[in-house]
Amino acid sequence: MKFKTLVIVSMLLAIGLFAFAGPLKIAFVFVGPINDNGWTQAHYEGGVVAVKKAFGDKVQITYIENVPEGAPSLNVLNSLASRGFKLIYATSFGYMNQMVQSAKSHPNTIYEMCAGYKLAPNLGEYFGRMYEPRFLSGLIAGAMTKTNKIGFVAAYAIPEVIRGIDAFTLGVRAVNPKATVHVVWTYSWYDPPVEKEAALSLINSGCDVIAQHQDSPAAVQAAESKGVYAIGYDSPNMGRFGPHAYLTAPIWHWDAFYVPNVKSVLDGTWKSESYWGGMKDGVVGLAPMSKLVPDGVKKLVNAMADEIKSGDFHVFEGPIYDQNGKLRVPAGKIMSDSELLSIQWFVKGVVGKIPKK
């Protein structure tokens, strides 16, 4: 009996080994086109391109663009899993429930979900601490403004965006306590004319630096046309739209996550976890500062970047006051990740309202 069991087990093992002998089949599910100059392009370059370069024949990669979020994505995920893809990355929040469902029905496939929060034995989560480079870009904005009014064109009042505005404002006020950050909501991630109008309204009210959490370069273009400074997002390419305006941009470097993550799957050491990488991991960073930024400011920003990377400085370390002057984070205390992930209040120095739900 025992011998028989041993034979069966070793046969199964052999089949298992045979199955794993081929390249690891990896699939990426993208919400937009790979050349959007923003979110999806960053995932494509840091994922598909960098992983292929790092592992060559050991991996076989496919990607699907423009996959609608929500229910329609389930078919895509399930068909990828049943076609033998062993590692599936989904790069937008709206796929989360379908990822959970698909992971449940395909226990031998590893799923990785960007910007979500649900975990399962074969489902991990990953995201980046974009607030760290946003703080650095705030330092630059605070140093460059002459009117002490800085504009921020923002998409939706969700924690990710609010956290970014807060970190940016903390940066601004660290170098220029008199400056205020004026927020305008567009209620759209991607509508260039609307983003431009939002930026123009801020500029017309006296803002001379425009920052943004939007996926198009329209705000940079508006700043260029009005002769004020701009801070981009997502991609250093936004600089092309405002050569006399663009200062820098907080950007993603997803290869710092994807390459080690794929390696852990290849090595068999992968485990389900919530990854929230920061500047020290290299997942997020500040794009090279343009020549409009004075050397003194560059030095300061680089020094602060080193402090953040070494862990000596935390962006959300108290004392932090909210918009109404109430002490939210006492001196010496650092906000926890769960507090940061659910933040729904503006720090002191922000002018603007978070719409009530």
Place this chain on the structure above:
Amino acid sequence: MSHDILTSTFAGAIRSGTPLLFATLGEILAERSGILNLGVEGMMLIGAFTGFAVSYTTSNLWLAVVAAMGAAAILASLHAFVSITLKVNQVVSGLALVFLGAGLSGFWGQRFVGIQSVSFVNVKIPLLAEIPFVGNILFNRDPLVYVGYVLAPFIWWYLYKTKYGMNLRAVGEAPGAADARGINVSLTRYIYTIMGGALAGLGGAYLSLAYTSMWVENMTAGRGWIAVVLVIFAIWDPLLAMLGAYLFGGISVLQFGLQVTQTPIPPNIMKMFPYLFTVLVMLFTSSEKMKKRFGAPSALGVPYSREEKT
């Protein structure tokens, strides 16, 4: 400062109203002839993409405008063929046009994403631009804005004061009677559906050549649908369309002015107003008596065939 907000809101109203105006005028022409073309969004996208592609490759803005209008006109002629010659459901065909336009422009436009091209710049009109307050807002604009100023009254004049305009309206109101008078119903509908498409293309081109000098996928972001609503708001009148387009545009810009000045009116509510107005207009024109004077062209959306008249 509040003066700045006011002038910038008015300036923004014209800027964001101009693409709506072109698309609305185009749809008025098509609907006045009896053809409902819900594909405005798709035609605007094709226009925005074609305009950008041509301006980027040739640096010739006016050539880009013509190309944008031509490309959208081709799309419209497809709708004309399907709904006039084949007599299929115009709503379905129009919706198909939306997806066709979005798909084609997205596919062809991939390599034009993330690059900047030339853009229309403001041209000051001497004397007029010197008028206090309004001069700079109205007469220091890009050339396409001026095209809009002229086009709306021209189309109004054409519709109500010329023989061709009368024929056009006759075809939309009573195609049987028009036919009996010797007007070629199909040809008339073809012409104005295609012209309507060209104007939608012009509206799209405004977005990628004047408003922002860039192309991104789906950059119309629903403006084509707003134009369809505006036609009803304007009760098929080109001059009211002008008013409506700048009003709708103004409201979309005003929300930022209000946010900047910390005025406690939620932007969501602001965005709702144009549609609320439109529903009110529809209620107002719903009675039988009002419908005759202000309502939709009687034959709107109804394919015309001579045999049915016997």
